[in-house]
Amino acid sequence: MALCNLCNETVANERLLDHVRLFHPDQYEDVDTWPDGAVLVVDVDLDPEDFE
């Protein structure tokens, strides 16, 4: 799951773009993206302990 940084809703990663387009059309143009155009996803499934 990913966290929408506009409304703090959790959304499936692959649904995040649709979510922003539908729920935050005014911000859709401003969605954070990586230089290659992929949406910047804050993945809330990850836990710091996973990296130890």
Ligand SMILES: [Zn+2]
């Ligand atoms: Zn949202």
